[in-house]
Amino acid sequence: MDLEKLSLDSAYIQSFLDNGKSHKYISCHLQSLYPNVRGLSERSVRRYCIKHNIQRLNGPELDRRVSNAIQEVGPTYGVKTMLGYLDANGLKIGRVRLRNSLRRSHPDFHERRRNDTARQTNPVPYYAAYFGHKLHVDQNEKLVAFGVTHVLFIDGFSRKIVKSVIMPIKNPIVIYKVYREILLEFGIWDMLRIDHGREFCLMNFVQNKLRDYRNFRDCPAYVQSRSRENLRAERAWPEVNQRTNYDIKAALISMQRRMLINMYNETEKFCVSFIACNVAQVGLQRFVPAWNRHPLEGFNSRVPDVLARGNNRIARLTDDVIPSVDDAVIMYERAGGSLTRESRFGDDPLKDDQHKISRREQLHHQQAHSFEYIFGRLVNGDCEPFETAIVSFINITLSLI
Structure with missing residues (x-):
């Protein structure tokens, strides 16, 4: 089929399906881009998708991925910000499908965002002409x-x-x-x-x-x-x-x-x-x-x-x-200026002993979860890993003095 000769990235076709587009829409779109190419019919697109295992993200799978994203970033990401987060991680989804998935996955979070009025702002005139201005x-x-x-x-x-x-x-x-x-x-x-x-x-x-x-x-x-x-x-x-x-x-x-x-x-x-x-x-x-x-x-x-x-x-x-x-x-x-070379918050008693610092990092990794896991739990209402990490780090530091 001529669709194969175009050397299209399968992810390109997948993005249309993930955004809710039909095989007919993809066919019309490709025909407008390549008017002199044959073999871009709806049937050809459908056969191409079957051959390359390109499927529309179904509801349960979409909800699973959205739920995983919420576990990573917490409940405050609305449709537009979550759209950006998923896009940045390689998953393109239509706005309507994402909104429905957010509502299905975590209706309590959806209701909380919908009733949030903290983001109201007063428009102020502003002008920047280009990137780099x-x-x-x-x-x-x-x-x-x-x-x-x-x-x-x-x-x-x-x-x-x-x-x-x-x-x-x-x-x-x-x-x-x-x-x-x-x-x-x-x-x-x-x-x-x-x-x-x-x-x-x-x-x-x-x-x-x-x-x-x-x-x-x-x-x-x-x-x-x-x-x-x-x-x-x-x-x-x-x-x-x-x-x-x-x-x-x-x-x-x-x-x-x-x-x-x-x-x-x-x-x-x-x-x-x-x-x-x-x-x-x-x-x-x-x-x-x-x-x-x-x-x-x-x-x-x-x-x-x-x-x-x-x-x-x-x-x-x-x-x-x-x-x-x-x-x-x-x-x-x-030129007459003065600078603070190093700003410290508190005091690290191990700062002059690189061996002890390395030992502390090793012990901390053994006893505490990763920072990625801690953040994901924290923004979803579970403070225990975060608190454990702090107390553990304090105890390890004191034990190495």
Whole structure:
């Protein structure tokens, strides 16, 4: 059959079936793409699917996969964000089918999301012309009392989360290190949008040094404003908090009240921060691709990744013009600035003994679940693995002193 000669990826045909399209629809679509090719009838498509074992995802199997996804990310992912998460993991599903599956799989979660009014926002005029125009950088300190700080780098045009990082305490050198990765991978944005936080000083310094490499040079290299005016970043934080931070925070506050952790003890502070950062990192790693592949409200179902690819005018840089972390620190200090080289939350009594640190990691892996499993249970209402991991890590650390 001529359908075989087209060398189509079977996943391409599978995606139509997963999105609820019929064999007749696929046939018409292929005939419009290849008008001079024979053998693209509905019957030929059906035979091709049988030969390559391409089947429409049935209801029970779809519900199983959606249920597994919920176990990984928790109950707060609605249709659009879950659509992005499944797409990022290689499963394309039509929006209507996914909505029905979410309702069938976990009706209580569906009802909770449907009645949630916390995401109501007041529209504010905003303009970014293309991918590479404005890069918004902002920190989130919802978990700062437990040694967890998030930083997001978001493109203003596409709303794509370009990079993210979690650290115990915000530090300008760590932030510049991530920013440098962005310069190497993507290029330089025309403008950085940040608040007045001191933690962005090194990144701003290098952005200003490289300002002549930008595509559009008539705007300032960076603009500092009040945090609430950093709109693109601010509007992503409620999503991150709901899907990652609030469950972690609730569990840690509960542990404090039951006196399972003592945040006045420097060693316990370090241990809590270490486990919480790693668990939060899992949530962020699962959220970012889901966000970047989810359809944007008011954007005709376009997604951040697609928008970024479709209008990319970012200025590429060669490696030799981007200062290394050490060089950037030296240049900044020679210009009269001062930097905190290392920010610590609590104190690790094993920090000077690499052998004991390795031994602690080995014992922890033996006694506790993986961070991926812990996060999946935590966002589904089971705090026990998370609490066990923290208490175990504290006990192991104290036993190795």
